[in-house]
Amino acid sequence: MDIVAFISNLIIPVLIFYVIGYGLLNKVDIFDAFINGAADGFKVVINILPTLIGLMMAIGLLRASGALEAFGNILSPYMEYIKFPAELVPLSLVKMFSSSAATGLLTDIYKNFGTDSKPGFMASLLMCCSETIFYTISVYFMATGSKEHKPVTGMRWMLAGALICTFAGMAACVLITSLLNIS
Numbered sequence: 001m002d003i004v005a006f007i008s009n010l011i012i013p014v015l016i017f018y019v020i021g022y023g024l025l026n027k028v029d030i031f032d033a034f035i036n037g038a039a040d041g042f043k044v045v046i047n048i049l050p051t052l053i054g055l056m057m058a059i060g061l062l063r064a065s066g067a068l069e070a071f072g073n074i075l076s077p078y079m080e081y082i083k084f085p086a087e088l089v090p091l092s093l094v095k096m097f098s099s100s101a102a103t104g105l106l107t108d109i110y111k112n113f114g115t116d117s118k119p120g121f122m123a124s125l126l127m128c129c130s131e132t133i134f135y136t137i138s139v140y141f142m143a144t145g146s147k148e149h150k151p152v153t154g155m156r157w158m159l160a161g162a163l164i165c166t167f168a169g170m171a172a173c174v175l176i177t178s179l180l181n182i183s
Contacts, residue, residue, distance in 0.1 A: 048138070048139050051138045051139065052135075052139075055097055055098060055134070055135060055138070056098065056101075058097070059094055059097055059098045059101040060101075062094075063090075063094070063101065063104075063105075068089075068090035068093060068094065069090060071089060071090070071093070072086045072087065072088075072089035072090050073086065075089055082174065083174050083177075083178060084122075084170065084173075084174055085118065085119045085122060087109060087112075087113070087119050088109070088119060088122055088123055088126060090105055091105045091106060091109065091123055091126060091127075092126055092130065092166075092170060095126065095127065095130045095131075095132065096130070096131075096132065096133045096134055096166065097132060097133075097134050097135055098132060098135060099132045099135075102127060102132075103127075106123050106124075106127055109123045110123075118177060118182050118183055121177060121180075121182050122173045122174070122177050125172070125173040125176060125177070126169070126170065126173050129169030129170075129172055129173065130166050130169050130170070131162065131165070131166065133159070133162040133163065133166060136162075137158060137159060137162070
């Protein structure tokens with residue numbers, strides 16, 4: 001196990017020295033390339049900042065109002081039928097928008113049920129096998145300036161595919177938890 005920790009500690013410095021060495025061998029002005037890349041990255045951040053602020057405010061409002069818990073309570077009978085704890089409904093919804101807000105909900109689940117409980121284990125799996133769909137899509141389309149809505153390359157197919165993958169991940173959480181007999 002020590003070799004894995006040793007290798008993981010070396011990966012980033014080796015990668016940085018490789019990029020610098022490659023740039024020096026090809027006679028690239030590394031500092032200017034870095035500054036130009038940082039400036040371009042800053043422009044992207046400025047472009048997507050309103051979207052990020054809107055997403056964070058919406059998640060904060062939903063969480064503070066209790067709407068997420070109420071939605072979980074409404075879906076509770078259906079969730080019990082498919083063996084998905086109703087306590088995880090807010091987490092699964094919030095994760096589609098914000099990973100940091102979902103981490104806060106994950107911490108609440110750990111505090112209420114424990115990390116080794118069924119909801120705690122499933123919440124951990126859910127965090128691993130789901131993506132911040134709406135955040136990623138909005139950042140991508142804001143950063144690229146894409147206005148395409150063609151059936152194959154547009155956002156609606158990207159969203160449909162991402163939602164299918166998220167629901168497959170949720171199903172995998174239920175399946176893995178039931179196969180491991182975690183209670």
